[in-house]
């Protein structure tokens with residue numbers, strides 16, 4: 001296999017800087033669509049495995065696409081910015097922006113990438129921000145990259161465009177290839193058009209597996225507007241979840257069932273059915289970080305983010321709902337054995353960033369609970385390394401006083417409840433995702449309690 005990228009020299013390709021979730025998915029999908037792509041990654045070990053088609057994390061379908069891209073010669077990875085800039089004209093910036101201080105994302109990786117890009121630019125380049133960066137970062141990037149340009153290279157070679165991503169972990173490839181909309185924001189019309197053209201086959205859905213009856217919308221906006229759209233989209237989704245969680249908490253005291261309430265209100269087209277599943281709340285790398293960042297941007301501008309603050313508080317409280325339920329059933333809690341079914345922040349991923357499981361483990365540990373966990377993909381809970389994670393759920397629940405479903409993995413939805421009842425010492429099942437069938441659980445003589453469902457607070 002030729003990993004030097006010789007095949008890419010024939011025409012100006014696309015650079016994708018950063019090989020995290022977004023960058024790797026993007027590089028693989030763009031090469032699948034026929035583009036020549038150079039992935040830039042500063043970690044040489046990652047570069048080596050990516051060039052063998054091995055992704056640095058699990059994402060459904062990614063390994064196949066990566067392997068196909070690398071084998072075709074249209075995709076290769078390098079840690080050499082100069083080589084990447086010389087062979088490309090459009091550069092997608094996909095480096096990580098982890099949570100920083102005061103709600104702001106940590107921009108160290110973006111700053112480092114910007115300087116490396118600037119130092120390697122000799123000809124016109126369009127830099128496209130995919131990383132979720134605070135609104136106004138386009139201006140800052142222009143200045144940072146501009147300041148790093150080699151002597152004699154005019155700042156006019158540079159255009160910065162915002163093109164936010166809306167990928168969900170676990171379905172990132174499908175989200176990339178079948179988006180609802182593509183947003184491209186910038187002041188230079190020609191650059192916006194060039195970036196939009198990268199997505200031509202997605203916009204027309206003219207690739208194998210494309211659905212021409214569901215073509216995505218293309219929205220061309222100002223740069224700050226595009227940057228804001230990303231934050232607003234995630235904040236709204238987080239708001240929907242916190243809203244239904246608040247309704248669930250009210251349902252518990254009114255003898256109403258939130259799953260039926262959510263279904264009924266979701267049938268109203270103005271509301272829509274999705275992101276109305278009550279449970280232990282949202283986690284993951286985006287919602288917490290982005291709502292915090294938007295709230296701090298608002299405060300900086302003198303706007304009080306009343307709704308965002310409430311959405312975040314509801315989510316934090318919601319994680320403790322299952323702890324309160326355990327306290328109710330297992331009083332006193334100290335010394336009790338509790339098994340967590342799932343620790344990933346959602347099914348289909350091994351990601352535990354900001355997972356509700358972390359908060360719940362900390363709270364239960366403080367109360368002297370003995371915790372075990374089971375997860376089909378996670379083997380270690382970063383932040384709580386002492387928690388033993390079993391791959392077999394029955395092994396994990398041996399002699400447990402209670403089970404708590406935190407991630408609705410398919411494996412946990414059709415457990416043999418007679419076997420569960422025999423294996424556990426106690427009989428309590430807390431369904432933190434409202435994903436189990438209460439009748440099946442109860443018919444095995446077990447006690448079922450969901451979030452905002454009937455019989456939740458008897």
Ligand code: UDX
Nearest residue numbers: 165166167168169275276277281282283284286345346
């Ligand atoms: C999210 C956005 O969906 C995506 O567009 C953005 O680019 C990145 O952030 P992701 O974090 O991968 O994607 O997960 P998502 O599927 O949106 O779920 C986020 C969290 O919300 C999970 O913890 C999930 O369990 C929870 N959730 C989701 C609910 O609690 N209830 C719901 O109804 C939906």
